[in-house]
């Protein structure tokens with residue numbers, strides 16, 4: 001897990017695949033092989049294959065020769081799987097993290113979104129879809145900074 | 154092939170083809186949308202739909218058990234072997250027409266996948282649970298545009314009405330059932346499309362009311378897509394989508 005904690009997400013390199021909750025588990029099989037369970041964030045996320053390769057490379061470099069990667073869909077990935085450390089790293093990187101428990105609430109809920117630059121809650125959604133499937137475009141009304149917000153999902 | 158497996162294969166093909174063909178249609182907007190935000194939105198929708206199609210068609214291939222995967226099914230079938238509904242293969246038209254099509258399809262698809270989350274087929278339930286979260290965003294986005302254009306200028310309103318009028322004729326087909334699907338419903342695997350129609354009509358009516366538009370089911374209902382009877386527009390779409398894998402069948406990145 002410590003090795004994978006250093007594997008960056010290809011689209012948001014400030015956070016690791018462990019921070020994002022993409023790594024769902026590590027197991028040692030009866031045959032001594034290391035099994036890694038990964039889950040995709042979005043079905044069409046183009047980073048999924050890249051993540052698999054990065055995970056394999058990182059484990060290989062750390063001396064794990066016998067690695068099996070398994071992709072699981074259930075339970076479906078949600079933004080609640082992003083760790084506390086991951087949330088802080090996103091904020092520091094300039095991306096507003098999704099609020100906790102967001103996945104169970106309505107997507108149209110009127111949560112206050114804080115500007116990652118000045119902290120103001122006076123912000124607005126510019127576009128529901130941003131530069132990657134997992135982000136929406138927002139702008140701060142106080143400091144006018146445009147920023148990405150991790151979509152509640 | 155045993156009958157239940159064949160029925161499941163056909164069902165997964167229908168769901169997968171709907172997502173695939175609409176996803177491919179939406180990619181035609183890439184670089185042509187009215188604003189950069191809309192361009193990104195439509196590309197994201199296309200990506201989600203193609204991702205869903207990949208999961209559904211891969212599973213279809215496994216059920217069929219003839220060694221076909223999602224790529225094989227997407228790139229090496231001809232138009233008459235596609236079982237998507239006619240709505241998704243229609244040309245994009247103008248932006249209002251694209252949004253009318255998306256509005257009808259995503260509202261239907263959200264209801265469909267929400268029901269499939271509790272399918273007796275665990276793999277299908279898993280895929281649906283993943284897809285419904287994405288499709289919910291699509292339906293919201295399309296509804297926002299129906300309202301914005303419908304409640305906008307005279308021109309945007311006229312175009313929105315024309316778009317909705319054109320696509321109404323393809324709505325009934327999305328809810329049509331046949332014997333094979335009824336058998337799957339009996340086994341708890343598939344969704345009774347007729348049973349979700351009321352919720353669909355309500356959602357459409359609520360959004361149109363917000364847009365200041367009237368619900369006016371118009372046009373002679375068209376169908377045939379599920380049996381492989383398509384318009385020539387699908388052939389053109391497939392020609393573009395399939396040309397590379399057909400020219401170089403074993404090519405890999």
Ligand SMILES: [Zn+2]
Nearest residue numbers: 115118140143
């Ligand atoms: Zn600010």
